[in-house]
Amino acid sequence: MTSNSTANAADFRALHHQTRPLALPNAWDVGSAIIAEHCGASAIATTSAGIAWSRGRSDGEGLDRDGLIDAIRAIAAAVSVPVTADIEGGHARDGAGVYDTVAAVIDAGAVGINIEDGDRDPVETAARIAQARKAADAAGIGLFVNARTDVFLRGLVPEDGLLAETVARAERYADAGADGVFVPGLADMGLITEPAPAVPLPLNIMVADGSPTIAEPWRRGGRARQPGLLGGSGRVRGCPSGRHRAWSSRAPTPQSGTAPTTPG
Numbered sequence: 001m002t003s004n005s006t007a008n009a010a011d012f013r014a015l016h017h018q019t020r021p022l023a024l025p026n027a028w029d030v031g032s033a034i035i036a037e038h039c040g041a042s043a044i045a046t047t048s049a050g051i052a053w054s055r056g057r058s059d060g061e062g063l064d065r066d067g068l069i070d071a072i073r074a075i076a077a078a079v080s081v082p083v084t085a086d087i088e089g090g091h092a093r094d095g096a097g098v099y100d101t102v103a104a105v106i107d108a109g110a111v112g113i114n115i116e117d118g119d120r121d122p123v124e125t126a127a128r129i130a131q132a133r134k135a136a137d138a139a140g141i142g143l144f145v146n147a148r149t150d151v152f153l154r155g156l157v158p159e160d161g162l163l164a165e166t167v168a169r170a171e172r173y174a175d176a177g178a179d180g181v182f183v184p185g186l187a188d189m190g191l192i193t194e195p196a197p198a199v200p201l202p203l204n205i206m207v208a209d210g211s212p213t214i215a216e217p218w219r220r221g222g223r224a225r226q227p228g229l230l231g232g233s234g235r236v237r238g239c240p241s242g243r244h245r246a247w248s249s250r251a252p253t254p255q256s257g258t259a260p261t262t263p264g
Contacts, residue, residue: 001141002076002109009111009142012043012082016144016180016202024204026086028054029071030078037079044079045114046072048086065091069104076109084112084144089120095131102135102143112144114182119154122169126176133177144180146204147173152185163191174201182206 015022025041027033028050036044049059051071057063063071068091076083085105090098098115105113115132117125129147136143149169151157157165170181182204186192192205 001106001139004080005106005109005111005141008082009144012084012111013142013144013179015042015082024084026050027075030074033075033079033083037081041081043082043084043112044075045084045112046075046086046110048088051086061088061091065101065104069108072105072110073108082111083109084114084146085110086114088116089118089125090115090128090132092128095127098128099131099135102132103139106136106139106141106143111141112146114146114148116148116150116182117169118150119156122149122172125169126172129173129176129178145178146180146182147176147178147201148182148184148204149173150184152183154185170201180204 022042024043024045025036025039026047027036027044028047032050033044048061048063048068051068052059052063055063055067055071057067068085068087072083072085085108087101087105091101092098102113113132115125115129125147129145132143132145136145147170149166151166151169152162155162166181166183166186170178173181178201180202184206186203186205192203
């Protein structure tokens with residue numbers, strides 16, 4: 001942990017419950033993190049793929065845990081805004097190992113994590129999330145745990161069951177201690193704003209070609225219809241193009257439908 005970790009953790013959590021969506025640019029090294037902050041980012045997320053590739057390793061935990069922690073530490077030390085770290089599946093064989101990974105991530109200065117299920121059974125993923133929460137509690141920091149589910153990205157169930165499976169996993173992960181859910185591959189506005197069963201988590205979606213703008217779900221009244229499972233997207237103004245994440249919040253409908261760092 002750093003001297004700013006507690007304050008950054010509180011700030012990062014608050015950003016997920018504001019009246020406007022939060023755009024999270026992805027950084028893979030000190031340079032990209034500094035550029036993102038200079039462009040006005042309120043917080044920065046690391047990209048596991050970018051960090052691995054920049055170090056000559058493959059995505060999918062091709063970079064070992066020590067290398068990942070070194071990168072996170074350097075990025076967190078280079079910027080003043082909160083940093084959340086992509087730890088893929090936890091960089092561990094089991095829950096105990098996830099605990100150790102998260103403890104190291106917190107020590108490196110990150111105040112949030114992104115942990116994914118991929119092809120892993122959701123029951124095991126929930127157990128890993130519980131260990132991440134346990135590590136955060138032991139460190140005395142309000143770590144924001146973002147649970148990524150690849151149901152849409154990998155087509156883990158038949159198309160007509162994608163939303164229901166995503167909701168079920170989100171509920172399971174919330175019960176295990178997750179604070180948000182990330183659904184890469186979800187870009188259909190009809191699904192983003194559909195009044196699906198309530199999920200008590202903000203929704204995180206990935207920006208890519210074909211994604212809605214960050215304001216679109218709110219302009220269509222998505223928040224009012226489905227306060228727990230929503231999304232938005234956009235690019236950070238003035239920054240190089242590329243993928244980053246955008247959070248919804250469960251706050252009341254904003255006065256304007258745009259995020260402060262996105263094009264109008």
